[in-house]
Amino acid sequence: MNYKFKTFLLYIFFHFILSISFLQAQDKKHEILSQIKSYKLNDPPKERDTVYINLLNKLAWEFIYSNYDSVSLLSNDAIRLSKSINYKRGQAKAYIALAFSSTITSNQTDASFEYINNAIKLSKDVSADSTLLAAYNVKAMMRMHAGDHENAYKIYQEALELSKSKKDLLSEMKLNTNLATLFLLLGDTKEAVPYYENSLKLSEVLNKKHWIGVIQSNLGYLNVKNKNFDKALKFLDQSIVIFTEEKKPEWLSFAYITKGELYLEKKNPKEALKYFELSEESHKKL
Known part of the structure; x- marks a missing residue:
């Protein structure tokens, strides 16, 4: 349970799609694969339309934490098909998946930044604001991964202003969380x-149980660092209840x-070891 592992868990904040449990992920993969197969069998000529491309992009995200090669294959296919019909939002989403996947699997290169800049x-x-906010989110995470915290902060601030101007409370909540995590x-x-x-208030307004637990x-964690142990214990126990109910092993491991x-x-140390072992057990489920 070293520093790199803890840092990776904190980086999960920068993901703009809520994480799902392993079993839920498997079910969702099968559901999307069935939709893709059905779509191709029922109407092969429509393989190049936006519905099919969106399904490819959705499936790519289901592999984001588990299989970089699958993400690459599906995203590149989505880019190729999107270009053929000038579907820019489809291209952007595929580039975001490629960039994010390359970073969390430690394959971040100059090409990764080219992907996110394209997105x-x-x-x-095409004024795709939600996709743009997602791209900013990932680019800031990538800048952090590269040690460029100053530019990461600037990107987050720009995205936060955009989310406020568009009254996108969900993005505003996530970006506040990201900025907090940066500091x-x-x-x-x-x-x-x-x-x-700010993020906790927004998550409560939106009634986003998962995000309430995340924050x-x-x-x-913050109160542990500040040695406010009673306050820290209260927050952690509340989050553990949520992550257990919601079946979120990645966040349960962090808590x-x-x-x-x-x-x-x-x-x-005896009680500490107990929770380190629980963390490791939960992490293995990923």
């Missing part, structure tokens, strides 16, 4: 607090490892 340009061309990773816990608080778990760190800080 941003294409999204702007948290930099060790600036004071700057992180107002962004997390609570990171407020727990457990943070709770382990809390007990380590309190000089209780």
Whole structure:
């Protein structure tokens, strides 16, 4: 349970699609594959239309954490077909998947930045604001991965202003969370607090149970760092209940490892080990 693992879990924040459990993911993959097969069998000439391309992009995202080659294959196919009918939103979504997948699998290259810049340009061309916000989100994460925190911050701020102008509360909530996490990773816990608080308020307004748990778990992490242990324990226990109910092993793992760190800080290694082992057990489900 080292620093790189914890940092990766924090990076999950930068994903703009909510994570789903392994079993749910398998069901969704099968559902999309069935739709693709049915679509091709019933009306082969429509393979190049937007519905088929959207299905390819959706399927690519189902492999985002598990199979880089599948993401690459599906996304490149979506790009090729989108170009043939000048479907720019379809191209943009495929480029975002390629860029994000390359980063979380440690395959980030100059080509990855070319993908995300293409996605941003294409999204702007057709005023696809939600896709543009997703592209900004991923580009900021990539800049962070490259150690360029200053530009990551600038990108997030630009995206946050756009989300506010479009009254996109869900994107605004995620971007506040991302900015908080940026400061948290930099060790600036004071700057992180107002962004997390804004994000928690928005998640409650939107009644997004998963995101309430995500923010609570990171407020727990933040309070562990600030040695506010009682407050941290409250946030972590609340998030653990949500992640257990929602079957979110990736976030349950994060909450457990943070709770382990809390007990380590309190000089209780026996209790700390218990939660580190629970974290590892949950992480194996991924």
